Amino acid sequence: MARVLDEIRSPADLKRLDTDRLKCLAGELREEIVRTVQKNGGHLGANLGAVEIILAVHSVLNSPTDKIIFDVGHQAYAHKLITGRLREFPTLRQYQGLSGFPRREESPHDAFGVGHAGTSISAALGYCLARDARGENYKVVTITGDGAMTAGMAFEALNHAGELDTDLVVILNDNAMSISKNVGALHQYLTTIRTDPAVVRARDEIERIMSRIPAIGGSMMKVAEKLAATVRHVVVPGAMFQDLGWAYYGPIDGHNIPLLQRVLREAISRGGPVLIHAITQKGRGYPPAEEDPGRLHSLKPPICDSDAPFAVTYSEVFGDALLELAKDDPSIVAITAAMPEGTGLAKFAEELPDRFIDVAIAEQHAVTLAAGLACGGQRPVVAIYSTFLQRAYDQIVHDVALQNLPVIFCLDRAGIVGDDGPTHHGVLDLSFLRTFPNMVVMAPRDGAALRDMLCTALQLARPVAIRYPRGATAAPGRNVKPRTVPLGKGEILREGNDAGILAIGSMVNTALSAAELLAARGTAVTVADARFVKPLDEELVLQLARLPGGLVTVEENAVAGGFGSAVLELLTRRHVPIERVRLLGIGDTFVEQGDTERLHRLSGLTAEDIAGAVQLLLNERPTLGSFVAH
Numbered sequence: 001m002a003r004v005l006d007e008i009r010s011p012a013d014l015k016r017l018d019t020d021r022l023k024c025l026a027g028e029l030r031e032e033i034v035r036t037v038q039k040n041g042g043h044l045g046a047n048l049g050a051v052e053i054i055l056a057v058h059s060v061l062n063s064p065t066d067k068i069i070f071d072v073g074h075q076a077y078a079h080k081l082i083t084g085r086l087r088e089f090p091t092l093r094q095y096q097g098l099s100g101f102p103r104r105e106e107s108p109h110d111a112f113g114v115g116h117a118g119t120s121i122s123a124a125l126g127y128c129l130a131r132d133a134r135g136e137n138y139k140v141v142t143i144t145g146d147g148a149m150t151a152g153m154a155f156e157a158l159n160h161a162g163e164l165d166t167d168l169v170v171i172l173n174d175n176a177m178s179i180s181k182n183v184g185a186l187h188q189y190l191t192t193i194r195t196d197p198a199v200v201r202a203r204d205e206i207e208r209i210m211s212r213i214p215a216i217g218g219s220m221m222k223v224a225e226k227l228a229a230t231v232r233h234v235v236v237p238g239a240m241f242q243d244l245g246w247a248y249y250g251p252i253d254g255h256n257i258p259l260l261q262r263v264l265r266e267a268i269s270r271g272g273p274v275l276i277h278a279i280t281q282k283g284r285g286y287p288p289a290e291e292d293p294g295r296l297h298s299l300k301p302p303i304c305d306s307d308a309p310f311a312v313t314y315s316e317v318f319g320d321a322l323l324e325l326a327k328d329d330p331s332i333v334a335i336t337a338a339m340p341e342g343t344g345l346a347k348f349a350e351e352l353p354d355r356f357i358d359v360a361i362a363e364q365h366a367v368t369l370a371a372g373l374a375c376g377g378q379r380p381v382v383a384i385y386s387t388f389l390q391r392a393y394d395q396i397v398h399d400v401a402l403q404n405l406p407v408i409f410c411l412d413r414a415g416i417v418g419d420d421g422p423t424h425h426g427v428l429d430l431s432f433l434r435t436f437p438n439m440v441v442m443a444p445r446d447g448a449a450l451r452d453m454l455c456t457a458l459q460l461a462r463p464v465a466i467r468y469p470r471g472a473t474a475a476p477g478r479n480v481k482p483r484t485v486p487l488g489k490g491e492i493l494r495e496g497n498d499a500g501i502l503a504i505g506s507m508v509n510t511a512l513s514a515a516e517l518l519a520a521r522g523t524a525v526t527v528a529d530a531r532f533v534k535p536l537d538e539e540l541v542l543q544l545a546r547l548p549g550g551l552v553t554v555e556e557n558a559v560a561g562g563f564g565s566a567v568l569e570l571l572t573r574r575h576v577p578i579e580r581v582r583l584l585g586i587g588d589t590f591v592e593q594g595d596t597e598r599l600h601r602l603s604g605l606t607a608e609d610i611a612g613a614v615q616l617l618l619n620e621r622p623t624l625g626s627f628v629a630h
């Protein structure tokens with residue numbers, strides 16, 4: 001049977017569809033999303049829950065003239081499917097395929113690029129102010145999750161917009177879930193609105209009134225006034241949004257398309273900042289995701305063989321090690337910003353709930369909270385993905401490093417993460433962390449080293465960052481006790497007299513493979529695991545730089561300001577010539593999405609690339625200033 005979806009070339013086509021056809025389209029969109037995510041991996045629950053909101057918004061607005069701005073953006077698959085990207089949808093999250101998030105370069109309908117949470121209202125307000133200043137006349141609507149609403153930026157934007165007289169509609173897509181269950185007082189507040197019997201009665205009344213509003217016509221305003229009075233009577237007193245200067249409509253059923261359309265039209269005609277509180281169900285329409293929305297938040301692409309020999313992930317090693325250490329040290333506190341599962345802390349949360357803190361999507365707060373905890377005598381361990389810690393740059397500088405506080409940062413997903421793409425690769429952390437005075441920066445080459453580094457960090461009375469990649473590692477031996485690593489000491493793993501390879505973290509094993517390739521070609525290299533980016537093992541660096549063929553540094557981080565740059569700084573400080581030094585790492589570019597193996601290849605980070613760099617060094621005659629930081 002012909003699908004409605006196949007008739008939708010652009011959102012303008014939605015305007016021809018009646019409610020029944022829109023409902024049918026919602027079902028087809030869900031089927032398309034489930035089918036593609038099962039094949040390619042990707043975000044499932046949030047996308048399924050946002051289908052009706054997206055259809056309602058697109059059928060009322062005129063995108064791309066009107067601007068629809070997503071938060072986080074992993075709810076936008078239905079939006080992609082109805083904005084001319086149906087044919088390309090099978091390429092979702094693949095190399096050179098459709099992004100899993102809105103991207104401005106992908107479509108004029110993607111009004112703002114996203115991936116990190118909490119940006120929608122700020123970006124939308126920027127659009128509104130630009131529109132007003134330029135005398136333009138388009139509408140701006142955000143689709144903002146209840147999780148995203150816990151981010152500091154969302155509060156900052158609510159605060160700002162609430163005192164401006166600009167037309168902006170925020171649809172709060174409230175499914176009571178972040179990735180896992182949402183947390184915090186705002187979440188409690190929204191839950192009260194959702195479940196308080198008086199509010200539920202008011203909501204039913206609103207829906208009854210709204211269902212009587214004609215699509216067009218003069219009585220609309222009157223009915224709307226009655227609606228507003230009802231809302232004010234029951235919901236608004238003390239309502240946070242109203243107190244901040246926003247008109248508040250809701251809560252309404254976020255799966256009821258005609259109701260959403262009517263409330264949105266009313267919100268637009270009202271003017272000023274308006275928040276529509278829409279209740280949705282994460283995973284809607286796909287029973288496994290409805291039953292376990294946390295687990296089916298996202299799916300991984302089908303397992304690739306290279307993962308097979310490994311039983312554990314770095315996240316698991318970290319979570320298990322911290323739990324064991326915390327059992328012996330009652331001052332240890334684990335902190336996450338809405339990622340208990342992703343960071344491997346779920347077991348810790350279960351076994352030591354009093355020493356586990358989930359601050360919601362509030363990375364900046366997490367860091368300064370940790371600083372306060374450290375001042376109060378606790379040992380905070382902050383587990384945040386590398387890419388999301390970028391948010392908390394100043395908190396690390398000003399609140400932790402400047403006061404030399406013993407806060408431990410555990411940065412998961414450091415390096416190239418794969419199909420989530422440029423918003424999620426964690427390739428800048430070494431560059432920024434190593435510039436902070438007092439900070440120790442380490443990167444383990446495997447799970448056992450991660451445990452050792454965690455143990456080491458707890459011995460140090462200063463800020464420490466440990467960064468490790470996404471994915472699997474060999475399980476550290478159960479009976480092997482973690483050891484402390486001497487501060488600022490690397491480790492030589494293989495000796496050879498021709499040249500040196502100094503690698504850090506995830507690149508150490510690749511460097512060892514490069515040494516094998518070189519050995520087969522008759523070249524003997526020394527391979528060392530630097531372990532520390534800061535403080536650097538000066539002796540080791542000098543020793544390797546003096547090998548006749550020179551030295552190649554390798555890191556899964558930007559070359560600019562990264563580990564190799566630190567090595568160059570050291571060598572120039574010690575007046576060692578640097579013309580026989582090569583830096584391998586991520587170039588001055590945002591790495592695209594794709595499978596990690598391909599992205600490593602494209603970034604020049606394979607064993608063959610490292611071996612090639614060594615060989616080039618050996619073949620080249622040294623010329624002054626010939627080092628390449630690509």
Ligand SMILES: Cc1ncc(C[n+]2csc(CCOP(=O)(O)OP(=O)(O)O)c2C)c(N)n1
Nearest residue numbers: 046115116117145146147148178179338388
């Ligand atoms: C700054 C930041 N921190 C953490 C994340 C990881 N993350 C992705 S989605 C998500 C939950 C978002 O919840 P919500 O906004 O309610 O959207 P939903 O998935 O429920 O639609 C989190 C924590 C992120 N994307 N950005």
